[in-house]
Amino acid sequence: MAEVQVDALKTPALKDGEFADATSDVSKRDGPKKHTALQIAQSLEAKIxxxxxxxxxxxxxxxxxxTAMSSQIDDLLKKIKT
Incomplete structure (x- = not known):
């Protein structure tokens, strides 16, 4: 019987009615850990x-x-009018 592998599950192969490798492997092999939706939302909130x-x-x-420019313009207009 051939060994069948599914993400996070491992079915050991049988040898003469005995399990050849009875250890279970529950680790995912997807590479780097992906961020959860909550982590992404918190990151977006912090950036906002x-x-x-x-x-x-x-x-x-x-x-x-x-405000400073407006007061300067007002001063110039007063000088021009006088």
């Missing part, structure tokens, strides 16, 4: 929070610059 914080920081800096 990181991007959100970066956007908030950039938005505040942009707002400050626009």
């Amino acid at each position: 929070h990181e991007l959100g914080a970066s956007l908030d920081k950039d938005e505040k800096a942009l707002s400050t610059r626009l």
